[in-house]
Amino acid sequence: MSKRQHRILDAQAFLMHASNWSETSIIAQVFARDYGIVTVVAKGAKRPYSVLRPILSAFQPLLLSWSGQGEIKTLTRAEIAGLLPLGGRSLMSGWYMNELLLKLLPKEDPHQVLFDAYADALSQLADGSPATGALRRFEWTLLNETGYAIEGEVPDFDDRSAEPALRLALRERINEHLENRSLLTRKVLHSLRHFS
Numbered sequence: 001m002s003k004r005q006h007r008i009l010d011a012q013a014f015l016m017h018a019s020n021w022s023e024t025s026i027i028a029q030v031f032a033r034d035y036g037i038v039t040v041v042a043k044g045a046k047r048p049y050s051v052l053r054p055i056l057s058a059f060q061p062l063l064l065s066w067s068g069q070g071e072i073k074t075l076t077r078a079e080i081a082g083l084l085p086l087g088g089r090s091l092m093s094g095w096y097m098n099e100l101l102l103k104l105l106p107k108e109d110p111h112q113v114l115f116d117a118y119a120d121a122l123s124q125l126a127d128g129s130p131a132t133g134a135l136r137r138f139e140w141t142l143l144n145e146t147g148y149a150i151e152g153e154v155p156d157f158d159d160r161s162a163e164p165a166l167r168l169a170l171r172e173r174i175n176e177h178l179e180n181r182s183l184l185t186r187k188v189l190h191s192l193r194h195f196s
Helices: 089-104 112-126 131-145 163-178 184-193
Strands: 007-020 026-032 036-042 062-067 072-080
Touching (some): 007 036, 007 072, 026 112, 036 062, 089 112
Parallel strands (some): 036 072
Antiparallel strands (some): 062 072
């Protein structure tokens, strides 16, 4: 492969998770429409005047450029590609979707349909739509795209009377797919119920 093939320019992406890598840099997992889950290092992103610092935000559409052949790529540019104002309970829904993507998708395996479903769910949450419909639609698409589809017709995700049964069916199938790896967001939600 030539060097040109190892340079990705302006990939549509979302930040899934970021952690400190050194005194000035972060390492991040991003979900890119055409490249799947990709690990990148954002060198200097923690510096006070870094152009990357304000841009690398969860749940915001991004255009990312990176280079490299190894498991960890070097982020070379990041731009905001829109604004999705998530707050309150919508943030927990977003973290739940991120956790599912990170646990269930293999690295660098493109899933354009799933990327679009994720972006649509975030848009619905940002618009104040009920989280249940957005999450059930996303979970349904996730299972279909990863080979764990539930048989039958596509349900009406906005039918509140059918939501409890659909949520249970989707959760059971997702749990099979997780193979007993528990989700932190579920533990947090369960804990919060005790204080509400």
